[in-house]
Amino acid sequence: MKKPILWHSLLNFVGYGIPLMMGVIAIPWLLHNMGAERFGLLALAWAFTGYLTLLDFGLGRAMSQQVAKYANHADSEKITRLFWDAHITIAGFGLVGTLLILAVVPLAITHLPNINSDIHEETARALWFTALMVFPTLLLNSLNNFLLALEQFTWLNVLKVPLNTLNIAIPVWVTAYPDSQLFGILDTTCLYLLIGRSGFILVMFAVCAKVSPAIMQLTTFSYAYPKRLLTLGGWMTVTNIVGPMMTYFDRFFISVLLSPQAVATYTIAYELASKLSAIPNALTTTLAPVFAKDCDNQQDNIATIVKSIQWLSVIFIPVLLLMPMFITPLLQWWLGIDDVQVMAASVHWLAWGFYLNAIALVAYTYLQYIGRPDLTAKLHLLELPLYAFVLWLCLSTLGIKGAAIAWVIRAGIDMLFLLATVYYLNRPLQQSHATL
Structure with missing residues (x-):
C-alpha cells in the first residue's frame, strides 16, 4: 500500500481514537453524576442529530466524490461552483428540515414518555436546542466532506478532534461546574453544544478557504450542478x-x-x-x-x-x-x-x-x-x-x-x-x- 495512504490512515485513526478514548474515560463519570435518565436523554440527542444528517439527501458525499475527481485535474472553477451549489442547496434543505422539526417539538413535549417530572422542563428546552442543532450539523458534515475530497487529512483531524470531543467535554464541564448552568444540566448542555457546533462552522469554512482559495474568488454565480449532485x-x-x-x-x-x-x-x-x-x-x-x-x-x-x-x-x-x-x-x-x-x-x-x-x-x-x-x-x-x-x-x-x-x-x-x-x-x- 502507498505510504501516503498509510500515513493518512494513521492520522485519521488518531482523529477517531482521541475522542473515543475520552468517551471511554468520561462516560462512566457522566452516567454517575448526570444520572441514568439525563445521560440516556443526552445519548438520544446525539443519536438524533447524527441520524438526521440524512436531511442533506446525500449531497455532502456526492459533492465530495465530484470535487475529488475535479481536484485530480486541478479544475478550480468547477470545484468552486460545486462547493457553493452544494452548500446553498444543503443550507436550504437544512433550513426547511429544521423548521419542520421545530413545528413537531411542541407535540413531542406534550408526549414525553416516562420522564421524571423533576426534569420535564429541562428536557423540553433540550428538545428545542437539539432541533436547532440539525442545521449546523448538516453544514459541518458537508464542509468536512469538502476537506476530505481535497485530501486535507491533517486539517481534517486537527478540526475533528475538538469538534467530536465537544459531545463529551461540554456535558462534563456543565456537570462538574454548576455555576456554568444557565438552566438545568441537560438543557444547558444542549445549548452549549448548539453554540459550539455553530461556531465551528466559521472555523471549518475558514480552513476550506485557506486550502482552496478559489472558493472565495467566485465572480459570477450560476446554479449548475444540483441535478447531478441530487442524482x-x-x-x-x-x-x-x-x-x-x-x-x-x-x-x-x-x-x-x-x-x-x-x-x-x-x-x-x-x-x-x-x-x-x-x-x-x-x-x-x-x-x-x-x-x-x-x-x-x-x-x-x-x-x-x-x-x-x-x-x-x-x-x-x-x-x-x-x-x-x-x-x-x-x-x-x-x-x-x-x-x-x-x-x-x-x-x-x-x-x-x-x-x-x-x-x-x-x-x-x-x-x-x-x-x-x-x-x-x-x-x-x-x-x-x-x-x-x-x-x-x-x-x-x-x-x-x-x-x-x-x-x-x-x-x-x-x-x-x-x-x-x-x-x-x-x-x-x-x-x-x-x-x-
Whole structure:
C-alpha cells in the first residue's frame, strides 16, 4: 500500500481514537453524576442529530466524490461552483428540515414518555436546542466532506478532534461546574453544544478557504450542478436510511422478542465490539478521494482494494483469535460483575462481524466514490428483509447470542455482495489479464 495512504490512515485513526478514548474515560463519570435518565436523554440527542444528517439527501458525499475527481485535474472553477451549489442547496434543505422539526417539538413535549417530572422542563428546552442543532450539523458534515475530497487529512483531524470531543467535554464541564448552568444540566448542555457546533462552522469554512482559495474568488454565480449532485445524493440517501435501520434492527427485535434488560446486555456488547470500526473508518476515509480521482484506473484501484483487505486481516485476525482469552476478565473489570458469559460470547461474535464489515466497507467506499451509489443502495434494500428474517430466526432459537450471530451473517452477506459487485464492474480488467 502507498505510504501516503498509510500515513493518512494513521492520522485519521488518531482523529477517531482521541475522542473515543475520552468517551471511554468520561462516560462512566457522566452516567454517575448526570444520572441514568439525563445521560440516556443526552445519548438520544446525539443519536438524533447524527441520524438526521440524512436531511442533506446525500449531497455532502456526492459533492465530495465530484470535487475529488475535479481536484485530480486541478479544475478550480468547477470545484468552486460545486462547493457553493452544494452548500446553498444543503443550507436550504437544512433550513426547511429544521423548521419542520421545530413545528413537531411542541407535540413531542406534550408526549414525553416516562420522564421524571423533576426534569420535564429541562428536557423540553433540550428538545428545542437539539432541533436547532440539525442545521449546523448538516453544514459541518458537508464542509468536512469538502476537506476530505481535497485530501486535507491533517486539517481534517486537527478540526475533528475538538469538534467530536465537544459531545463529551461540554456535558462534563456543565456537570462538574454548576455555576456554568444557565438552566438545568441537560438543557444547558444542549445549548452549549448548539453554540459550539455553530461556531465551528466559521472555523471549518475558514480552513476550506485557506486550502482552496478559489472558493472565495467566485465572480459570477450560476446554479449548475444540483441535478447531478441530487442524482448521486439520492442513492446515497437510500443507503443512509437503510444502513442505520439495519444497525438498530437488532435492538428493536430483542426488546420485542426478549426483554428491555436483554437490550442493555446486547447494547454493551455491541458498543464494545464496535470500537474496532475505528480502524476501517480511518482507512476508508483516506481511500475515498483516491478512488474518486482514479475512478478510470481500474488496475490501481483493484490493487489498493486487495492490499487494504490484506492489511485489515493482518490487524483484525490476531485480535479475534486472542479475544476469548481476555474478553471475559475485561468485561468483569469494566462492569464490576461476574456473570458476563453471554455478553462475552456476543462481543466475540460481533467482533468477527466487524471484521467482515471492515472488508465490506472498502468495497462500499469504492462503489460510492466511483459514482455508483445506486449499486450499494440496491444491495442494502435487498439485504433488509433477508436480515430481518435471519435476525428473527436466530433470536428465537439462540437468544441474545443469536442476535450477534445474525449480525455476523448479515455482515458476511454484505461483504460477499459488495465484493462480487466490484469484481463484476471490473470484468474487462480480469479478462484482459486472462489473455496475457
